[in-house]
């Protein structure tokens with residue numbers, strides 16, 4: 001399917017490099033590891049990344065810059081909450097920037113400590129990449145139709161795909 005293009009319900013394999021456009025710093029890349037395979041149209045990726053590769057063919061190189069709203073969202077002040085210090089183990093050393101995971105109603109919620117005293121701890125539940133504009137350079141390595149199983153599960157399978165979880 002050499003004339004196929006990336007579209008809903010295709011499984012695409014890409015090499016990518018993500019940089020911050022202001023200083024060019026690389027925040028993530030697949031170049032030093034296996035390419036990434038994912039199913040298009042099932043919210044496996046940030047929305048702007050899927051939109052950016054849509055319509056591309058194997059061998060194409062695409063580049064795009066995403067505003068926070070198309071990537072990890074804006075920083076929301078309401079997602080920074082103060083928690084009593086006593087909710088953390090007394091022996092746990094706290095430090096600014098420490099990333100932890102809270103269990104809220106059985107759902108793991110990662111957060112970052114952005115302030116603390118003897119009385120309370122300020123926890124930032126914003127995604128670490130929230131509020132950031134991101135640039136991606138992407139090479140389309142492979143492309144195929146999704147299988148029925150993949151469509152039912154909502155993710156890619158197989159040796160190139162995500163680890164299966166059942």
Ligand code: ZN
Nearest residue numbers: 153155164165
């Ligand atoms: Zn599955």
